Every structure is written in C-alpha cells, then in structure tokens.
Amino acid sequence: MGAGITAVAGDAQSGCAVGEQGSDGARETRLTQTSGELEQRGVMLTRLFSDPSLLPDVQKYSGWANDSEGDESKIKDEDADAQDDLDSDLRSGSRTHSEHAGDDDDDDDDDDEPEEDEDGENADGDRPKKRGPKKRKMTQARIERSRLRRVKANARERTRMHDLNSALDNLRKVVPCYSKTQKLSKIETLRLAKNYIWALSEILRSGKRPDLVAYVQTLCKGLSQPTTNLVAGCLQLNSRNFLTEQQCQDGGRYASGSFSVHSYPYQCARLPSPHCAPASNSHPLRTHGYCSYDSLYGASPEYNSPEYEALSPPLCVKHTGSASPEEKPYHYSMHYSGLTGPRATSAHNLVFGSSGPRAGIHTENVVPYHDVHLHHERAPVYDELNAFFHN
C-alpha cells in the first residue's frame, strides 16, 4: 500500500516535470492529467501491488517484480539495465494510463471487476443518449490491462531499439573508422557507411586504384568536422602504418614489427592476403585481419602466415602496459592504407591543411591518439561487393 502511494507520488512529479518542459499545450495537458488522477492512480497501483495475479505479465516483460523480490536472476535478457527499465516502466505506466483511456474501447468486458455499473450508465435516463460509438468508462481492470499493454509495449520498444543500436555498433565496426572510445554518432555512422559503400562502388566500377584525395573526399562527404578529422586521422595513421610495414617488409620481418607512430610503440601485424580465411570471426565484414588498399590491389605480399592470424583481433595495438587490448579498447580502423609520398601528403593536407614538413603530423591534435589502434577490413568485402555489383 505504502509502496503504491509512493510510486504515485513519484509519478506525479515526473508527470509534472514532463509538462513543464514541453510546450504550453502539452504542459497543460500533462498538468491536468496529474492532479485529477492521482487518487485513481494510487488506487490502481495499490491494487497492482497487492494483486499477485497481475504480476506475471509485468514480470515477464519487464522484470518489474524481480525488483521487489530481489531476485535478479529472473530478469530477462539483459541486464542491469532491466532494473532501471522496469522501474521506469512502473513509473511511466502509472503516469500515463489516463492517456490510454481513449484507446481502450477494444477491451473486452470479461472483467471480474464490478464494472457493469457503467454499462448501465445511461440507464438512468436523465441524460439524452449520445450518438456514435459508445465510450466505455475506464474500469480498474481495464485500466490495468491498458497499463500492462503499455508496459509490454515499452519493453518491446526498448528491445527493438537495443537491437537497432547493436546493428549500428556492428556497422561502426565495418566502416573505415572505428573507435570504441570515441564512437561515431548514429547519423555519422550511417553517413560514413554510405560514403564507404559509394567509394567502394566507385573502385569496383573503375577497376583501378583510385586517387586517395578523391577517396578521402568521398568518405568525408557530408560528415561533420570532428568525424572528418577522425576519419582523416585514421587514414593518416594507416598511411603511416604502411610506411612502417614497408620498412618491416624490407627488413624481412613479416610476423610482427615494432614501430612507432607518434612516438607510441605499436605492434604491427602484417596484412593478410585478400584470400586468406578469416582467423576466427565468421562475420564476413568483421575480421581480425585487414584488407588494406594494397592488399586489395595486390601490392602486398602474402601475409597469411599463422603468425598473423594469431594476432587477434588487432593489427596494430597500442601497448599500454599490462593492460590487454580488451581492457584498453583503443580501437580505430582504417581500411584504406598504403598511400605514401605526395599523394598521402596531399590527403593529409586535404583535411588537416598543410603545415610544412610536419603536415599531417598533428593528427594527435585532432584524434585522441591515446586510444587508437587499428581495426581492419577483410578482402571479402571487396569480393562481396564485386559479386553484388557484377552478378
């Protein structure tokens, strides 16, 4: 009883808060809802708390009952978040049930509540009969069902959005620039993905090595300045990696080579062959190897040594003491590497502006270098695109 009343009070506050932040019309609506219905909500919530028969559905979809029982093991999918979710569901459910009054006409009348009184509402004959569909009065049972429907719908919506976000996370991992610590926003992820697809399509269409400047321009088209800088930073980093990889190659060390980028020690994994099998990840776009620009175009030697596959997941991992890459998830990716010399410089200048011999060196001023390592794409992307566009 007491819990229900407390929840109602909290609801009232949240309802008012919502109204105060919204437009005047919405504010008035919200405010009028809260004051006159507090008592009804209190009754409802009290009944909900006291009626175990109403709990299963709520528990099933939101784990709400688990909160009171303290049994977190029963919480459905996820989570620690579920606790917050169910709490919010409980609050919101009571907050807005009155708003559902209009959409509950479809409720059947099998209520066990003494609600038949409203069926005889016009039986008194004092008021003239109204035309149109009969507006059923909200009974307690109907209100409860409505609220439970809303709770279930909220849970579904949360799950749906979580799935959508998971898909977006997966997309972030396969676009040319990926960072666990500096995630691209949703909209930037979509834009970059679109640009990336378009750029790859152009590569496939032309069938020749594209100009890096044009590639950068394509990738960064429509992106915000921070994202452009981030992508450019990844591009620059990979170009630098390529430089070092070439040096490694020249030194005859393919397995791994320590090299320094911006004075940070990195471990350099070699480029896998475009045709080498995935190391351990079955996802065609998610790989531990990477398909650089040169691997795509055959400029790199075969790097399919098991030694490379053992480097999982990253190719160039910043060593941060004893912390594992998982613990220090610094993760950037760049699929397009291998350009050096004037072109690379021009690409750097394109984004960062030319600043003499150190043009492009100030990537660390744009991208937080402390959390950078590479995440690379597999050549099957190329194959898949090829198959897709030239089937």
Added chain:
DNA sequence: TAGGCCATCTGGTCCT
C-alpha cells in the same frame, strides 16, 4: 550554458 546526442516513453498506424 547552449547544443548535440542519446535513451526512453508514448500514441498512432499498419500488418499479420
């Protein structure tokens, strides 16, 4: 502090 981004709630609509 303003603006961007995000999660969540909510009601409407469409589909099965």
Added chain:
DNA sequence: AGGACCAGATGGCCTA
C-alpha cells in the same frame, strides 16, 4: 488482438 514500426516529446549526459 497484438506486434512491429515510426515519429514526436522529454530529460539526462557530455562537451565546447
């Protein structure tokens, strides 16, 4: 009837 999807509203968090 119920679920999926969508868009608007709202508030919280973070950063410049």
